[in-house]
Amino acid sequence: MTTPTKKKLRSTEWFGTADKNGFMYRSWMKNQGIPDHEFDGRPVIGICNTWSELTPCNAHFRKIAEHVKRGIYEAGGFPVEFPVFSNGESNLRPTAMLTRNLASMDVEEAIRGNPIDAVVLLVGCDKTTPALLMGAASCDVPAIVVTGGPMLNGKLDGKDIGSGTAVWRLHESLKAGEINEHQFFAAEAGMSRSAGTCNTMGTASTMACMAEALGTSLPHNAAIPAVDARRYVLAHMSGRRIVEMVHEDLRLSKILTREAFENAIRTNAAIGGSTNAVIHLKAIAGRIGVQLELEDWTRIGRGTPTLVDLQPSGRFLMEEFYYAGGLPAVLRRLGENQLLPHPNALTVNGKSLWDNVREAPQYNDEVIRPINKPLIADGGIxxxxxxxxxxxxxxxxxxxxxxxxxxxxxxxxxxxxxxxxxxxxxxxxxxxxxxxxxxxxxxxxxxxxxxxxxxxxxxxxxxxxxxxxxxxxxxxxxxxxxxxxxxxxxxxxxxxxxxxxxxxxxxxxxxxxxxxxxxxxxxxxxxxxxxxxxxxxDMGGRGGYQRLYVDHVLQADEGCDFDFLVGCRGSAVPRHSH
Missing domain, CATH: 3.50.30.80 (IlvD/EDD C-terminal domain-like)
Structure with a gap:
């Protein structure tokens, strides 16, 4: 572990004083059975959890959080888990996009208002990834992304089927009279047969890849299946690493640079990523102060071959993607062919993106294709x-x-x-x-x-x-x-x-x-x-949050953030005297 610096920790403003306020903050926390030595100046690490049984993609996050805590304790930190709004696309009506900004506000205020020095962002279902990154970016604290991982391959008639993609195809076949209702509903149980997000290169997998390409997660975070033991190892190691990031003062503004976003745009083309990434990356960039325009997708993404042969564009699913080498294999292939715009961009483990992937194994040229045999010659948005x-x-x-x-x-x-x-x-x-x-x-x-x-x-x-x-x-x-x-x-x-x-x-x-x-x-x-x-x-007749949304949402080319949320507001908060 990196040797701790003498830098004053943010959490000491709550727990590190010998006055009445310090007494009260520590005393209240002790009702959970926390001993004195947890308040001895060690980093307090927030675990921002989007667990919810109404967000099935994220319903296994309690277990992931426990593994993150092990890593934090092991590295000498003090973990504190807290919930935020969980906006899952699978159940939430009319759309989880309506509440992405609401979730980001929840995250931002929870981070800024509480005694934490850094945060681990537990994300999965597609809107939770941008929402948590947006909120954390607005505070500019050390942060690391831990994704819940994709589901195992779906199964139907002895063949693999992809979550989401199978629904669109089967429903069209049903309307065309090519299959009957019994065949249609037979896919229902087999499509989603484990914890995790959609196992196609949908928006959840795309945004997990974007988080990794941006440098905000450890290598392989994007693709390890949700129920693979290596997902828990990654959570553990992320817990260890976030404590080191506090001592190094490795804040998001040092990771989420213009160069990082350009790497992500190129990566999105190479993986055949979702169009939703255009909106989400713009919103994240706006929070950290990076200017990102639609033309950047043309300038950087167009002409990039799509190498990943995954549904809905191709044949395979996220299990095969991980077994083939995952995103590090894609990034290595791009880098070796001078297609990685900024290989020296910094990542959360303190190394450059290229240092992380230069020796990444590449196991399957069918799933992750060579540059000269792409799935699509020009896969850029x-x-x-x-x-x-x-x-x-x-x-x-x-x-x-x-x-x-x-x-x-x-x-x-x-x-x-x-x-x-x-x-x-x-x-x-x-x-x-x-x-x-x-x-x-x-x-x-x-x-x-x-x-x-x-x-x-x-x-x-x-x-x-x-x-x-x-x-x-x-x-x-x-x-x-x-x-x-x-x-x-x-x-x-x-x-x-x-x-x-x-x-x-x-x-x-x-x-x-x-x-x-x-x-x-x-x-x-x-x-x-x-x-x-x-x-x-006429937008009248709406009240509550929907009224706020309609009045303040920006257009798609601006990332659909709220006009008053754009920009980084930092983590400083007035000291409260009880």
Whole structure:
């Protein structure tokens, strides 16, 4: 362990005084059976836990927290576990994205207001990772990420199936009449057969990889299966390491640099990561004071080959990814081919990213492909602009149909999600495979919360004809486990007066991923006339947190954070006198 410095610990402002306040803080804590020597100036480490039985991805975190505590005690620290809002996408309505910022506020205030010197962030389900990093970044304390890990491979008919991705595929097959309800529901038990997050390269796995690529976790954190004993070893070692980070004053601002975010953007392309990473990385960067723009995804990510052959883009699942070498193997492959933008970026173990991965084993070239045999030659997130998306939109090429990445089609418009559900099953709907499906009012303000509904299911009548994909455009998000030629995050959104609100049935829309273009084929004068006739969506009638959300949420290109939360506020807190 690193030799402790003489730097005054933050926790001593509570526990280190011989006055009335120190007496009271220590005395209250002692009702838990804590002895005097725990208050002798050793680092107090918070364990920020998103455990919840309503967040099944994170329901095993009590056990993980115990292993973190062992490491903290072993390194001479004093662990204190505390709960924060657990926003799991699996159960929470209307979407966990609505409460990502709420969870980040919970984390920020819990860290700043309590006597802790550093924090271990226990994350899993996709929104918990950015929420906890956002909150911790706003305080700029030493922090380390411990992910809960992915589920074991799902099983159906003796074959592997991926969580999330299997649902989308099976449901489309059911609507097409290719399978019956018995076959559909047979997948239900076998899809989620262990603790952990989705076992595809969905948003949870993507954000776990982003945390590791950013340098905020120990190597291999992203991919170790949730029920693998090595997950508990990593938790233990993270507990040890966070104590050392306190003595080294290794705060998040030293890790979450511009260089770290550029490494993460390149990594996202290499793993075929979720489009949701665009929003979450922007929000995290905003909290620590790093300027990140949509153009950075084009400049850094485009041209990067997708090496990881995982569903929904490819064939395999997270178990195979870990056994093939996990993220360190990917980073080594990028680095050896001069595709790692900043190999010397600092990570939480005190070493550079490249030092951590330069000798990483690579076990399976089918799962983690060589540079010259990629899954997709250009897997970077496609950033689109045009008169339909003046502030940008995104598309994931690795999950799209190549022949649709340049397409012109007639718009079939759905004013909102309810309109879509009502209209898509109409056998008389005037739609064919060449059409472009457009859905409005599902963005940050419009839903509200920007739900994962952008991967609109295709009309049953076309599914029965064998149609598998169509161009779809919306201001919504989609699950990282989903797939298809889907344009998302259109900004500004329809509910904020964006041009998407002006699209009508029969308009022609042009998509050109290579040129980064999304164009509504009407004249400027016609578009201006339509926009003049529109009124912004009425957001009245909402109260409580939803009112706060609608009033203060930023657009997708800005990370959907609250305007008043952007920036680092530090960990200083006025001393309270009892």
């Amino acid at each position: 496609c950033i689109l602009r045009g008169n339909l998306a003046p502030r940008g939109a995104v598309l994931k090429p690795s999950a799209a149909s190549p022949e649709l990445l340049k397409h012109r089609g007639r718009a079939v418009v759905f004013e909102n999600l309810e309109h879509y559900k009502e209209r898509i099953v109409d056998e008389n709907l005037d739609i064919d495979a060449s059409c472009v499906m457009v859905m409005k009012n599902c963005g940050p303000r419009g839903y509200p919360g920007m739900a994962e509904v952008g991967n609109m299911g295709l009309p049953p009548k076309l599914l029965r004809q064998g149609v598998k994909d169509m161009v779809r455009i919306s201001d919504a998000r989609m699950s990282g486990t989903a797939y298809g030629t889907v344009v998302l995050h259109v900004a500004p959104e329809a509910a904020a007066g964006g041009p998407l609100a002006a699209v009508r049935d029969g308009d022609f829309i042009e998509l050109d991923c290579e040129q980064g273009r999304l164009h509504l084929d009407i004249s400027e004068a016609e578009l201006a006339q339509r926009m003049q006739a529109l009124k912004n969506a």
